[in-house]
Amino acid sequence: MANKISDRAVIGPEVKMGDDVTIGPFVFIAGNVVIGDHVTIYSNVSMSGKIIIGDHCMLFPNVSVMSGTQLGSDNIICQNTVLGALPQDFSFKGEETELIIGNHNIFRENIVINRASHTGGQTVIGNHNFLMEGTHISHDTKIGDKCVFGYGTKIAGDCQIADRVIFSSSVIENGGTRVGEGSMIQAGSTFSKDIPPYVIAGGNPARYNGINSVMMTSYGVEQKVQNHIANAYRLVFHGQNSILDAVLQIKNQVPDGPQIRNIVDFINASQLGIIGKTW
Numbered sequence: 001m002a003n004k005i006s007d008r009a010v011i012g013p014e015v016k017m018g019d020d021v022t023i024g025p026f027v028f029i030a031g032n033v034v035i036g037d038h039v040t041i042y043s044n045v046s047m048s049g050k051i052i053i054g055d056h057c058m059l060f061p062n063v064s065v066m067s068g069t070q071l072g073s074d075n076i077i078c079q080n081t082v083l084g085a086l087p088q089d090f091s092f093k094g095e096e097t098e099l100i101i102g103n104h105n106i107f108r109e110n111i112v113i114n115r116a117s118h119t120g121g122q123t124v125i126g127n128h129n130f131l132m133e134g135t136h137i138s139h140d141t142k143i144g145d146k147c148v149f150g151y152g153t154k155i156a157g158d159c160q161i162a163d164r165v166i167f168s169s170s171v172i173e174n175g176g177t178r179v180g181e182g183s184m185i186q187a188g189s190t191f192s193k194d195i196p197p198y199v200i201a202g203g204n205p206a207r208y209n210g211i212n213s214v215m216m217t218s219y220g221v222e223q224k225v226q227n228h229i230a231n232a233y234r235l236v237f238h239g240q241n242s243i244l245d246a247v248l249q250i251k252n253q254v255p256d257g258p259q260i261r262n263i264v265d266f267i268n269a270s271q272l273g274i275i276g277k278t279w
Contacts, residue, residue: 001019001020002019002020003017003019003020003021003022003023004021004022004023005021005022005023006023006024006025006026006027006043008025008026009023009024009025009026009027009028009029010027010028010029010030011023011027011029011030012029012030012031012033014030014031014032014033015029015030015031015033015034015035016033016034016035017034017035017036017039018035018036018037018038018039018055019037019038020037020038020039021035021037021038021039021040021041022039022040022041023041024041024042024043024044024045024061025043026043026044027041027042027043027044027045027046027047028045028046028047028048029041029045029046029047029048030047030048031047031048031049031050031051031067032049032050032051033047033048033049033050033051033052033053034051034052034053035053036053036054036055036057036073037055037056038055038056039053039054039055039056039057039058039059040057040058040059041059042058042059042060042061042063043061044061044062044063045059045060045061045062045063045064045065046063046064046065047064047065047066048066048067049066049067049068049069049084050067050068050069050096051065051066051067051068051069051070051071051084052069052070052071053065053071054071054072054073054074054075054103055073055074056073056074057071057073057074057075057076057077058075058076058077059077060076060077060078060079061079062079062080063077063078063079063080063081063082063083064081064082064083064085065077065083065084066082066083066084066085066086066099066115067084067115068084068096068097068098068099068115069083069084069098069099069101069115070098070099070100070101071083071101072101072102072103072104072105072127073103073104074103074104075101075103075104075105075106075107076105076106076107077107077111078106078107078108078109078111079109079110080109080110081107081108081109081110081111081112082111082112082113083099083101083107083111083113084099084113084114084115085112085113085114085115086114086115087114087115087116087117087138087139087140087157088114088138088139088157089114089117089138089139089157091117091118092117092118092139095117095118095119095121096119097115097116097117097118097119097120097121097122097123097139098115098116098121098122098123099113099114099115099116099122099123099124099125100122100123100124100125101113101124101125102125102126102127102145103127103128104127104128105125105127105128105129105130105131106129106130106131107131108130108131108132108133108135109133109134110133110134111131111133111134111135111136111137112135112136112137113125113136113137114137114138114139114157115139116139116140117139117140117157121139121140122140122142123137123138123139123140123141123142124141124142124143125137125143126143126144126145126146126147126163127145127146128145128146129143129145129146129147129148129149130147130148130149131149132148132149132150132151132153132169133151133152134151134152134153135149135150135151135152135153135154135155136153136154136155137149137155138154138155138156138157138159138175139157139158140157140158141155141156141157141158141159141160141161142159142160142161143161144161144162144163144164144165144181145163145164146163146164147161147163147164147165147166147167148165148166148167149167150166150167150168150169150170150171150187151169151170152169152170153167153168153169153170153171153172153173154171154172154173155173156172156173156174156175156176156177157175157176158175158176159173159175159176159177159178159179160177160178160179161173161178161179162178162179162180162181162182162183162197163181163182164181164182164215164219165179165180165181165182165183165184165185166183166184166185166215167184167185168184168185168186168187168188168189169187169188170187170188171185171186171187171188171189171190172189172190172191173185173190173191174190174191174192176271176272177191177192177193177194177195177272178194178195178266178270179194179195180194180195180196180197180198180199180262180263180266181197181198181262182197182198182212182215182216182219183195183196183197183198183199183200183201183212183215184199184200184201184212184215185201185202185206186200186201186202186203186206186209187202188202188204189201189202189203189204189205189206190204190205190206191205191206191275192205192272193205193270193272193273193274193275193276194266194270194272194273194274194275195274195275196233196236196263196266196267196274196275197259197262197263197266198211198212198215198216198229198259198263199211199212199233200212201275205275205276206275207275207276207277208233208236208237208275208276208277210230211226211229211230211233213226216229221259225257225259228254228255228257228259228260229259229260229263231253231254232250232254232260232263233263235249235250235253235254236250236267236274237276237277238277243267243273243274247264247267247268250263250264251264
């Protein structure tokens, strides 16, 4: 299908675009930009620098897509969102870095995502994520698939977030921390240590509040396995031993399985330590 480009849009000569692209008025696109097929860009969108946009994307008014951004297919970007913003990192010296975004993500209003800080670095957003209004994802953070970020959640630089993680509203994740698969962080929480897989964490600072049974049930983890996970965390958070001894007890006392191995590997890999228990 033919492209539909408003005569009030400004499209640089170096811009490459596919078929069935719709661009509204007051859109500015310049630089090494590649736009795929079936993309809709509404009015007042600005894109500049080295950018790649995939198929079936929708960009609403007042969106800015900055240099170094690669945007996959079937993404929806709502008003006042900035993708690929310069990193808010004092060590950044203007290097060429990237923001890599997968497919089927929803970015609601007033989202800011920074590209990475140093040459060759990447900020990465996976697939099927939902970022609610006011979310900020900082430089060099890596996010998996099917995560939800509640209103006003702030993720600092160099964080790692696995699949199926839920952040309630106004959560603050401090720099360099990790969140394991299938965990949920309750509203208003702040944390500076790692949150292991399959747990509910909350408070300021966030602490362990039990396992996330609802999430695990929703993606098919058997009740027997959930009981094993609860027993593993009972050893970690309610025993009298060190974390190292608790991990050894898990290996000796809890039936093996992929979720249990994920817990053990996550704890063993922690550089900052994991959150504590609820007192």
